[in-house]
Amino acid sequence: MTAPGGTSDPGRAPGTGRGAPPGLHALMDRYLDGDARAFAALHAALAPRLTAFLVHLVRDTAAADDLVQATWLKAHLARARFQVQGASPDGAVQAWYFTIARNLAVDWLRAQVRERRRREPGDPDGGERDRLAEIPSDLPTAEELEIGEAEAQEITSRVRDALAQLPAGQREIVELHKFQGLSMAEIAARLRIREGAVRVRAHRAYKALARWLTPSLRALLVLLARGGA
Amino acid sequence: MTGIDAKSLIAGDLADRRRERLQHFRPAWLVAVTVPIVGLLASGTRDDFWAQPTWILALQALVWGLALFVLPALGLGLWFPGRAARVVLGLLAAAVAFLVAAGPALFDMSYPTGLEDHPIYQLGCASLTLAAGALVLAVCAMSGAFAQRRRSAGALWLAAAIALIGIDTTTWHCVITGLDHTLPSHLGAGVLMLLVAGLVGAALHRRQREP
Numbered sequence: 001m002t003a004p005g006g007t008s009d010p011g012r013a014p015g016t017g018r019g020a021p022p023g024l025h026a027l028m029d030r031y032l033d034g035d036a037r038a039f040a041a042l043h044a045a046l047a048p049r050l051t052a053f054l055v056h057l058v059r060d061t062a063a064a065d066d067l068v069q070a071t072w073l074k075a076h077l078a079r080a081r082f083q084v085q086g087a088s089p090d091g092a093v094q095a096w097y098f099t100i101a102r103n104l105a106v107d108w109l110r111a112q113v114r115e116r117r118r119r120e121p122g123d124p125d126g127g128e129r130d131r132l133a134e135i136p137s138d139l140p141t142a143e144e145l146e147i148g149e150a151e152a153q154e155i156t157s158r159v160r161d162a163l164a165q166l167p168a169g170q171r172e173i174v175e176l177h178k179f180q181g182l183s184m185a186e187i188a189a190r191l192r193i194r195e196g197a198v199r200v201r202a203h204r205a206y207k208a209l210a211r212w213l214t215p216s217l218r219a220l221l222v223l224l225a226r227g228g229a
Numbered sequence: 230m231t232g233i234d235a236k237s238l239i240a241g242d243l244a245d246r247r248r249e250r251l252q253h254f255r256p257a258w259l260v261a262v263t264v265p266i267v268g269l270l271a272s273g274t275r276d277d278f279w280a281q282p283t284w285i286l287a288l289q290a291l292v293w294g295l296a297l298f299v300l301p302a303l304g305l306g307l308w309f310p311g312r313a314a315r316v317v318l319g320l321l322a323a324a325v326a327f328l329v330a331a332g333p334a335l336f337d338m339s340y341p342t343g344l345e346d347h348p349i350y351q352l353g354c355a356s357l358t359l360a361a362g363a364l365v366l367a368v369c370a371m372s373g374a375f376a377q378r379r380r381s382a383g384a385l386w387l388a389a390a391i392a393l394i395g396i397d398t399t400t401w402h403c404v405i406t407g408l409d410h411t412l413p414s415h416l417g418a419g420v421l422m423l424l425v426a427g428l429v430g431a432a433l434h435r436r437q438r439e440p
Contacts, residue, residue: 039236
């Protein structure tokens with residue numbers, strides 16, 4: 001297994017600038033300008049390290065693969081906030097991706113703990129707590145990189161923009177259904193229309209939203225909806 | 230595993246952004262192309278246009294190609310050549326601008342018109358170079374072209390394109406090829422345009438990209 005950050009210990013934090021492949025910052029710079037080839041090269045340079053890092057943290061290959069995909073998508077949506085911090089620009093790029101990966105791993109492990117407690121109230125945490133304690137702490141925090149808040153804001157604003165484009169009748173149904181958790185029957189009762197009409201409007205609204213949200217954002221929403229990623 | 234491939238989704242997203250950028254700037258590009266055409270229709274093309282040597286005509290065509298296609302593609306983030314190619318393009322743009330303005334005189338293909346150091350013609354050609362450049366600069370400024378690249382140095386590619394448009398418009402209009410005339414009023418005005426457009430572009434880049 002390739003050690004993230006070029007170290008022999010896959011659990012060691014790779015984002016402090018040491019061992020970052022050279023040229024990462026030049027690739028990131030061109031990717032941020034929209035260069036798809038630079039992104040492909042950046043992906044090739046970092047993907048094996050990210051995969052090894054996440055497999056080590058969550059000890060679940062399938063979950064780690066989902067988390068790697070979510071890492072790329074989250075970083076992509078928040079890419080406008082990327083800034084070089086510290087002495088090594090290449091290290092800053094690596095730290096950016098590995099901090100996002102670490103946060104996703106922490107969220108996933110916490111979700112596993114919650115899920116296990118819900119299913120088996122008497123059972124301790126099945127090792128996830130130990131793994132949470134093993135998460136490296138020498139990476140910058142999400143707050144330091146201004147990405148935790150930024151990525152959430154980015155997703156929220158994109159979804160909000162898409163919602164704002166819906167006709168009022170459809171938007172109301174989506175808000176009642178998704179944000180207030182009402183069933184179709186409850187929405188029909190509240191709006192005093194037939195349930196069939198609610199379903200038709202909701203179907204049209206979700207179809208339009210799927211069209212307006214970019215594929216990368218839709219995929220990230222799918223990943224976030226699964227497994228606490 | 231969800232089977233989601235982030236790499237191809239992001240590549241698709243970047244391709245979509247590039248398409249959107251292309252669509253957004255197409256009208257501005259058409260207006261920018263119209264500027265030298267209208268300028269030449271209004272002021273008239275040089276009488277000896279077709280009598281110029283073929284290599285000079287080819288150089289002038291190369292300048293149009295650089296100014297209207299290659300440099301805007303770089304400045305707008307539609308094309309990303311490597312560092313070596315960018316250096317070659319920068320040097321090529323400078324060399325052809327110089328050769329288009331001074332080539333005929335340097336290669337002894339210039340003929341005296343007696344107007345080389347006449348201030349009215351010098352002022353007229355410098356004004357045409359600056360006016361054509363200023364109109365294209367206004368188009369770039371209003372369309373947000375200077376804010377497309379992450380670094381303000383990207384604005385220099387557009388500034389170079391603007392300067393080349395000014396120089397080539399004047400070259401297609403002016404029959405005087407002596408160095409006394411072309412160096413200050415064609416090339417000199419072009420360099421001035423490059424500086425002005427570069428400064429305006431960098432300032433707009435900072436202003437338009439600030440959150």
